[in-house]
Amino acid sequence: MKKLGLPEHIRACLFDLDGVITKTAVVHAAAWKEMFDEFLRRRDGADFTPFTPDDYDRYVDGLPRADGVRSFLAARGIELPEGKDDDPESADTVHGLGNRKNTLVLQKIRTEGVEPYEGTLRYVRAARGLGLRTAVVSSSANCRDILRSVHAEDLFEVRIDGVVAAERRLPGKPRPDTFLAAAHDLDVPPGDCAVYEDALAGMDAGRSGHFGYVVGLDRVGQSDALREHGADIVVKDLAELEADA
Numbered sequence: 001m002k003k004l005g006l007p008e009h010i011r012a013c014l015f016d017l018d019g020v021i022t023k024t025a026v027v028h029a030a031a032w033k034e035m036f037d038e039f040l041r042r043r044d045g046a047d048f049t050p051f052t053p054d055d056y057d058r059y060v061d062g063l064p065r066a067d068g069v070r071s072f073l074a075a076r077g078i079e080l081p082e083g084k085d086d087d088p089e090s091a092d093t094v095h096g097l098g099n100r101k102n103t104l105v106l107q108k109i110r111t112e113g114v115e116p117y118e119g120t121l122r123y124v125r126a127a128r129g130l131g132l133r134t135a136v137v138s139s140s141a142n143c144r145d146i147l148r149s150v151h152a153e154d155l156f157e158v159r160i161d162g163v164v165a166a167e168r169r170l171p172g173k174p175r176p177d178t179f180l181a182a183a184h185d186l187d188v189p190p191g192d193c194a195v196y197e198d199a200l201a202g203m204d205a206g207r208s209g210h211f212g213y214v215v216g217l218d219r220v221g222q223s224d225a226l227r228e229h230g231a232d233i234v235v236k237d238l239a240e241l242e243a244d245a
Helices: 025-044 053-060 065-075 094-112 118-129 143-149 162-168 177-186 200-208 223-228
Strands: 012-015 133-137 158-160 193-197 213-217 233-235
Touching: 012 118, 012 177, 025 053, 025 065, 025 094, 053 065, 065 094, 118 133, 133 177, 143 158, 143 162, 158 162, 158 177, 162 177, 177 193, 177 200, 193 200, 200 213, 200 223, 213 223, 223 233
Parallel strands: 012 133, 012 193, 133 158, 193 213, 213 233
Antiparallel strands: none
């Protein structure tokens, strides 16, 4: 019998943060839109083409911040200097725009708060109760603070986030390196790990890393796309799989 909807051989669960554990994906999307729309308005004038939800899904969702900036700008045929990590937010560079987005998302988190997906937290607790290993894998440099804010830091044995990825020089999603690092730190082969993601880039990472099972969380009505990008199963919420525990 499957446990928590997983194949019997799965021994570890690797969870994305935004959109899987916490409801911060919508906050990130709003911050990306505010930042890019302001930049495009300055660059192109009142007739600029705004940043759209489709742009978010296709070009920035799940990617490290600088990669998201590069990806969207490339899609619009815009070239900017890379700049440096500590560029001011006013700089029209890849890192300048990224730093502006980070300031905006932190402001929104402080003013609006962070809400967890309770179905995910119950699922993680159930997984731990069954002896499964757990890790959080996120491109966010704010991962630890966000987990602490929803009292969930102690649910994960391993944390591979934007800070750790920078320290270890791990490329972000859609590359599988951050998930592979989590599996390594848990001492569980990738084939015995399940990946939980809501972003298409995360699906690609799960598939290319040859993980044992990839669970897609459809928060925005993209179940078909999640399957096309490698999900073995797609659910609206992990509560749907709790009955298997």
